[in-house]
Amino acid sequence: MARLNLLEETRYEKLPVTVFPTPAAGAIAVAQRIAKLIRDKQAKGEKAVLGLATGVTPVAVYDELIRLHKDESLSFKNVITFNLDEYYPMQPSSAQSYVRFMNQHLFNHVDIEKANIHIPDGTLAESDIAAFCLNYEKKIEELGGLDLQILGIGRTGHIGFNEPGSAPNSGTRLVTLDDLTRTDAARDFGGKEAVPTKAITMGVGTIFKAREIILMAWSKKKAPIIKKAVEGELSGEVPATYLQLSDNVEFILDDPAASELTRFDTPWLVKDCVWDNELKKKAVIWLAQKVGKPILKLIEEDYNNNGMAQLATEQGPVYNINIDIFSQIQHTITGWPGGKPDSDDRQRPERAQPAKKRSIIFSPHPDDDVISMGGTFIRLVDQGHDVHVAYQTSGNTAVWDDDVLRYMEFAIDFTKSIGDDTAKLQHIHSDMRSFFATKQPNQIDTPEVRSVKGFIRKSEAIAGARYAGLHDDHIHFMALPFYETGKVTKNSVSQIDVQMTVDLLQQVKPHQIFAAGDFADPHGTHIVCFNIILAALNQLKGKEEWVNDCWLWMYRGAWFEFATHEIEMAIPLSPDEVLRKRYAIFKHQSQKDPAVFPGEDAREFWVRAEDRNRETAESYDKLGFAEYAAMEAFKRYYF
Structure with a gap:
């Protein structure tokens, strides 16, 4: 009976799917299966032939394999590997090289024979690639094929670098990358323009021949494409749907990645x-x-x-x-985000008392406050609440190099105009120009460059907060240390980050906290900053009386909004308030025309925000509620 029930629940799913509560749990399960394969082959005196993937998705699998090697004597002496793909052209020493990735995340930590490692060669002359690809296929065939292929999935539905339009019988070859794929890779390369336009990839047909295929996906960000791959019709537009034809495939997902499958969503x-x-x-x-x-x-x-x-x-x-x-x-609709004074609040989202609240808005990046809740920010100030804003990170990785030179040249000219010596500034400016002239994709900026980029973001954030009505003593630029690496990969959160947040909370003693609750990307700055706030509150809970009366409201970032059923407080905005919010966003000039990391959405941040707020209002209108120009949405988090 239980099996029949499961079959009914999964009847929309065209291939096997196993869902784990967390990425860690799923990764451990996959690593255990790989380890069993290796050991079974060792017992028979045979080689284990593995197809491996790169990217964020398999890193936890590799971490667990390394642990099994070190703690449980898992040997890789009998393992032969073939990686799915490599950018072209690409030097193996480059930071973005998959050779470097695999060495860093697996090969340098286990006892695999170097001769048993195969990764597409990004240094070949283009005229030599066809022969290389044929030989790559031949090596796999001579070994009897892949025993196990692990895959991730891109948001275009690509597996490996088999982009939309790939044939189901395609072999290893040179391909042109989809624009969305290059956009997703932009952060790793320091900008989309530095991402290669081509790659060498195993074909769908090559992958399909593996005796076992495991596709992994973690996070809400992957949920839409997972639904297409699992429940959608076979289509060259979503190459992962070809896996529906295999009897040897399984999708391993975490709860968020599976969330749009029918059995979970509806x-x-x-x-x-x-x-x-x-x-x-x-x-x-x-x-x-x-x-x-x-x-x-x-x-x-x-x-x-x-x-x-x-x-x-x-x-x-x-x-x-x-x-x-x-x-x-x-009852979610209110024009009083700080609570309506002298009113019955039993069916209102916020408390009536105290009538004037101390509120703190935490902004992970220096513009999330005005982009995501600029109208509510201004409304809180206008209604007389004691509002603070805290910019948690400097945002200094998201400023164009040209802007640094422009600001330095302004500083030099200003210094000249007041008669001060400009020699030191000119020297720094000259060093910056020399650095930028030879800067490699995603190369870490010099300390001076990072400082100027941070100052640019700080001055813009202060201008935006002032426009919203705050005095300088209510504007806090935290620049939490975890962020300050100068590169996309950040440090682990330390007690210093938490203590800085504790200190600020103790200073303000807020009745309300607003924080970015955008968890679509578990490796993004938003979730890290949110967890720092939670850690600080948990540290204060039971020690500070004000914490017992403090409510934490989540807003969403610049890309997604809460689903209508999730919204617990909706703040209507008038057309004039929409304009005021727009002008607050405009203070962040470095994030316009375009931003360094705009993501997959080509619209400017102010356009995205207005479209999203209008769409929220329209969704309420269509459900039968009053028609508003725009709405900002919030959901309470209970800590």
């Missing part, structure tokens, strides 16, 4: 549910959006025809369900 379509309030709210909103009706116009037929007959039967009549959910959503 479980009422595949099974009977336990209808708690959260699921009921999500389902009713989904139903209203699907049939294109306001909530109060949904009828029993809508429920019955869309997999929600169980809810209608158990908790109906449906109009009562509609009224209940409509009322809950209506």
